[in-house]
Amino acid sequence: MSALFEEIAEDTSPRGVIVGHRARWALMALFALISAVALMGFFGQRLSESAAVGPAATLRLSAPNVVRGGLFFQSRVEIRASRSIEHPRVVLARGWLEQMQFNTLEPQPMSEAGRDGRVVLSYASLDAGNRLVIWTQFQVNPVNVGHRSYDVELDDGDRPIARIDRTITVLP
Amino acid sequence: MDLVLRTVFVFVVIVIVTRAVGRRELSSLEPIDVILLVVMGDLVQQGITQSDNSLTGTTIVIVTMAVLVVATAWLGFRFKRLRPILEGEPIVVVVDGKVLERNLHRQRMTIEELGAEARLQQIGSLAEVHYAVLESNGKVSFLTRS
Numbered sequence: 001m002s003a004l005f006e007e008i009a010e011d012t013s014p015r016g017v018i019v020g021h022r023a024r025w026a027l028m029a030l031f032a033l034i035s036a037v038a039l040m041g042f043f044g045q046r047l048s049e050s051a052a053v054g055p056a057a058t059l060r061l062s063a064p065n066v067v068r069g070g071l072f073f074q075s076r077v078e079i080r081a082s083r084s085i086e087h088p089r090v091v092l093a094r095g096w097l098e099q100m101q102f103n104t105l106e107p108q109p110m111s112e113a114g115r116d117g118r119v120v121l122s123y124a125s126l127d128a129g130n131r132l133v134i135w136t137q138f139q140v141n142p143v144n145v146g147h148r149s150y151d152v153e154l155d156d157g158d159r160p161i162a163r164i165d166r167t168i169t170v171l172p
Numbered sequence: 173m174d175l176v177l178r179t180v181f182v183f184v185v186i187v188i189v190t191r192a193v194g195r196r197e198l199s200s201l202e203p204i205d206v207i208l209l210v211v212m213g214d215l216v217q218q219g220i221t222q223s224d225n226s227l228t229g230t231t232i233v234i235v236t237m238a239v240l241v242v243a244t245a246w247l248g249f250r251f252k253r254l255r256p257i258l259e260g261e262p263i264v265v266v267v268d269g270k271v272l273e274r275n276l277h278r279q280r281m282t283i284e285e286l287g288a289e290a291r292l293q294q295i296g297s298l299a300e301v302h303y304a305v306l307e308s309n310g311k312v313s314f315l316t317r318s
Contacts, residue, residue: 043232
């Protein structure tokens with residue numbers, strides 16, 4: 001037998017090959033798991049609904065819990081008044097705007113203000129049974145990686161009515 | 173979720189297109205075939221990732237594509253009936269020096285191209301060939317009478 005083949009032919013089932021084969025299958029299983037998890041929407045952009053019921057209104061937030069850097073996403077805030085609200089104000093936590101490209105806010109508020117680093121959007125009064133839906137569209141700054149507060153609060157003037165505590169996670 | 177679904181869809185399209193284009197075109201890699209492959213690659217990227225430039229998105233697409241490639245190879249290995257669909261079958265093009273022109277035409281291969289393949293394997297005449305087989309990877313195998 002040729003010397004070039006002799007050494008290889010002696011070991012017909014080398015340990016390295018077996019280990020390599022098992023490692024490949026383990027990696028493929030891991031890849032399949034990543035795909036399955038992605039298919040279930042755990043790697044971002046899947047909408048998640050939260051709600052808070054207060055004495056004067058129900059506040060709902062529809063937004064992804066996880067987003068990926070550079071991508072567009074939408075958050076929707078819905079207010080259903082059960083009693084009249086004289087000065088409805090939507091208070092957004094810092095994470096709503098920190099390192100986020102703010103593309104759209106509809107309907108536009110009557111005024112905007114800041115309160116302890118949060119953004120306050122003031123709308124016209126709501127009668128009992130009225131519904132206000134606010135659409136916001138963003139693009140994530142690619143360097144904005146990590147967790148941020150995504151709380152939203154509904155106030156009547158300065159008096160809180162309902163509050164949703166949420167965080168948003170930005171994946172690289 | 174949409175990234176995985178788009179990857180699966182595009183992979184199926186690629187399999188169908190490559191099977192439809194034929195083995196000769198993809199193995200010979202004439203300039204037009206190279207252009208086709210490059211353009212396909214670019215369009216595939218646009219179709220799958222669209223505006224997603226994130227590392228997470230890229231990782232999802234790559235691992236999903238890897239799983240699909242291995243799964244397709246495994247299906248072909250495990251189920252004999254799927255092999256012709258996924259990989260194609262070898263086709264005999266010469267028997268005892270006689271060229272099976274019908275089989276050649278089905279693969280859009282000319283006798284001149286077959287002759288060139290023979291010359292590359294130091295075969296002077298197709299009359300010397302006992303069997304010539306167009307393999308599923310587009311290469312031609314020759315078995316000479318000697």
